[in-house]
Amino acid sequence: MTRPMAPATTPGNPNDRASQFVPTVRRLFRRLVPRKIALIAVLACTVTSVALNAIGPRILGWGTDIIFNGVIGRDLPAGLTRDEAVAQLRAEGRDTFADMVSGMTLVPGAGVDFSALARVLYLALAIYLVASLCAWASGYILNIVVQSVIRQLRTDVEAKVHRLPLVYFDRHQRGDMLSRVTNDIDNLSQSLQQTISQMLNSLLTVVAVLAMMVWISPLLAVIALLTVPAALVVTAIIMRRAQPHYAGQWRHTGKLNGHVEETHTGHELVLAYGREDDAQQVFDARNEQLQAAAFKAQFLSGLVMPMIQFLGNLNYVLVAVLGGMRVASGTMSLGEVQAFIQYSRQFTQPLSQLASMVSVLQSGVASAERVFELLDAEEETADPVDEQIVADPRGHVEFDRVSFRYLPGQPLIDDLSLTVEPGQMVAIVGPTGAGKTTLVNLLMRFYDIDSGSIRIDGIDTRRMSRAELRSRIGMVLQDTWLLGASIRDNIRYGADIIDDAAVIAAAKDSYVDRFTRTLPDGYDTVLDEESGNVSVGEQQLITIARAFVSEPQILILDEATSSVDTRTELLIQQAMARLRADRTAFVIAHRLSTIRDADVILVMEDGRIVEQGSHDDLIAARGAYHRLYMSQFAAAVTE
Template sequence: MTRGGTPGGAGTGSPGPGRGPMMAGPVLEKAHSFGPSMKRLVTRLMAYRLRMITVLSAIVGSVVLLAVAPRILGHATDLIFNGIVGRELPAGISKAEAVQGLRDRGQDMLADMVSAMDLTPGVGIDFTAVGQTLLIVAVCYAASSLLSWLAFTVLNVVVVRTITQLRAEIEAKVHRLPLRYYDASARGDLLSRVTNDLDNLSQSLQQTISQFVNSVLTVIALLVVMIWISPLLALIAVVTVPLAVVATAVIARRSKPHFIAQWSSTGKLNAQIEEAFTGHELVKVFGRQREVEDTFDERNEKLYQSSWRAQFISGMVMPTIMFLGNLNYVAIAVVGGLRVASGSLSLGEVQAFIQYSRQFTQPLTQIGSMINLMQSGVASAERIFEILDAEEEIGDPDDPQSPAVSRGEITFEDVSFRYGEDRPLIEDLSLVARPGHMVAIVGPTGAGKTTLVNLIMRFYDVDSGRILLDGVDTRQMTRDDLRERTGMVLQDSWLFGGTIYDNIAYGDPTASRAEVLEAARLSHVDHFVRTLPDGYETVLDDEGGGVSAGERQLITIARAFLAKPVILILDEATSSVDTRTELLIQQAMANLRADRTSFVIAHRLSTIRDADTIIVMEDGHIVEQGDHEQLLAAEGAYCRLYRSQFAGAMDTE
């Protein structure tokens, strides 16, 4: 964080000529397939191993109880059915005699069924046994629900903590990314990744993981029980599974590109909205509302098309599986009825099997319904991992150095820098800025003025040569150490949501109230603040609403005053204030510059006449160097710039 300036140079905005090409940026390692991204997510979840074991154990217990309950319920059905049939048979005889009597009457099918039943002729329903059986079933279902709730609750904690950790990693990563990454990225798309995509991933994980594991285990458990009851009926039940798997895989493969396009379109739309809202006044001034609306409509339509296709294709999974499940149900009902009639199975076993078949289809249906959520979540995860995998700026040295005495001398030794391989910007630049001197940097747009100060701040690292601060190579210093010695005020004022006092105190959190007010007085903030109803406690939003553009700039200058940096960088810092205020600021800065080095980037040459050294840059080279009078006398590039600004006044003279 830069003392007295905007954090990390964020206020520099997108680079124009001399600030870096928009196409330059880090090479991202993108996850292009479902498997690797899902594996990374599972690895993160397994960091909470004990909780995940609890989740899996609870799900296994819940599934086992759900698998056992229908079999027990089938026994209750057998008790009732056996009682009904037994009551219709003559009392006082054995079951064998009853079966033989049925065969003697030619009722062989009924005799086969009775022979397979556990009954006593003449005895009706044993309601005590039925009640005990139903109680056991109720306990199984209640315990299964409790375990399912436990699994969901614990998993929810794991997911929330995982997302919280991801969010913290992204926040830390953002501060480690080089400035060129932001130059190459749309701000709205970046915000969409760290907000919308994270929220979507969180919801996807919460809604799919427990259900997915539960569904898979349920399929396995039910398959085992069904084979135990009847291998033939189990075979009929699983015939549809390969068809369901193939259908799901085909549909998922076709829907994934649309989910990726959906979230990519979301990011682009957010970027366009953020840009339009930020430049709302400019859009109005140039009458470009229709163009902005057309661009919005075009991107909104792309988002609609990708979202509609993704949801439509993935939505075909559930109806397909339900259709196959219904065919399966009909086949089991027919074959099961024949098996009961032949005495191969009891009615309770067929009832249990039918219930199992419905339960067997349900998890497959749930898996199908979760495909769209999983695809959407993984698509968001890929966009998040792109940020986490982005190339970071060069780290601080293991054994950092620091100037023994802070004097503020800056030395450029044969410095070269380029944003792109084919676009050299600064070549073999050498310069010495003496302590306490004011160094003004002037030149046409794209000459490399802002790039020069960005190199001082190490927002970018030089390609060759070196920059020394009080004799120490800035690359051998930590960035925090370098930037704590530097204050920076940019052309675009940056304020955060808070009071005017807090915005000034941001330059030095340890400063006393008296020091904050003194900085405000020196920067001429005190005068206009006292005219506000709430004074220094006036609350500003992050756009500085409530004060004018010039007043916002004065607040940022006061912030820099409070930091008392060894090096002061002003990048067109007075461009938003009126001429009278500008003169007052220059007078105040004369005191601030004592024993400090100042770099001033200016287009209005009237503001830097008293500079100790004026550097004229063209195409990344210093073409002239000297004070105001010397450069005018040389009648070179500076003289041409000066005459272009003051031609009218010179003609009058």
């Protein structure tokens, strides 16, 4: 039966998601902790790079002093000491100039000391070169760390998907899940790469530059620090307002991807029913929601940078004015003021970089929340530690007072009991929604029963591992699923190790060999994405061949002939008859002509078995099966 869609997990209010910002960031960094040695190397390289870059302006300030001292000293009378030159300037009434000279280190009458200047420039070049190498090493190691974390995250997500119960996939759009696994993880990777490096560098730069500024002039350092509280307040306010919109951006991205995947998968039906306009309207609506959320997020986060730049420019003006006054008074040298101005720029620059990282960080955290939601989803119940294995597999199946429901409060199967002997063919019929497919899903443990037990060869399926259980069962479904691989590989998919001879034998038994040999590449023919180079019936025959090679003790055939022509149906029936030989088989069929030779026919209605018996016995009983049969063959019987 068609599974009901359980209530989807609602995203909730965006502000609720925003409250997970700090826990999500902590969780991300916990994933970085195992790479602590590499992170220590990143920190060491970054500290070295930042420290050297912080020293650079001070070294260049020495060069500026050498040039400025030489220019001023050349115009002073030679043969005097600096103090004598200052006294002479004061005697001439040039007190301001005298104050400036008194704070300089110069030799009156001497020009620029180019040898000293060269040494300073060589030192600055070496410092910046080593700083660049350390920065490169830091980025290189960090890239290894981040990609390692993301690789492990992808591995965890892939493993998680295989541990999720089928009900999870019932509740979530496939496109949204794909978006979490691909788009969100890629966005998180880029965010981590940018934010960790930039934020670490910026924070260390702020500390190093502040230390240098205090060393040069505590007064000017205090003035520069006035911009920090304002910058932090502005950034915090904007982050709080922008985060909900980033969460909404990635939520709407998942919804849009879900719609696109859905309409593209069913594109032929969309065209057949003329629903292109409806599909386009849904796309436009979700696209507009995504655009609105993305615009608000980017607009708000984009306000941070201009505000920080304005505060930085204001700080620059104050430093330049006060620094010029102190040079004129002789309390600071021109090189010190030049270095301080550079430091003030370097001080506001990391604040601007941190502001620019806000949007990247918020986007990455929003994606991380979606990925962690998937990782935190409730998993299938664990396999038993002391699992049991069927020692003598025969295919005996027993349902003992089984009850199950997809949704609480909506009973589907209640108190169902059934015994199937080894080698029997059991046909399950009934109206749509009667519970036919649910019955075999419970046998496969795609869902766990609410009460009762299902036993195979005397062992409760809940005492068996799912891998052990499913290795003994082969399925041929109505909807074929084939890999984008060769026909040989598609057949071989049913068993771990199988040679070509077994593949060909299974292909011959299932009539796949007949059409495969007519293809240009034979068994090496690669099926395209939609398996369009073979017909629907041929696809079904390949799935039957796949079941052949798995050699199951129990076989499930779920409407395997419902979508093929009469001739292909005959081939499929013959192939399935060979496949059923000496195996316990459950056959779900709407075409009652295909199950007349079944050992037992179960008639299900509303999750209950209302009749069971052979075809002749059920026809003679003139009950539910008789009504179903007559609804299909009334005309033929009349004739």
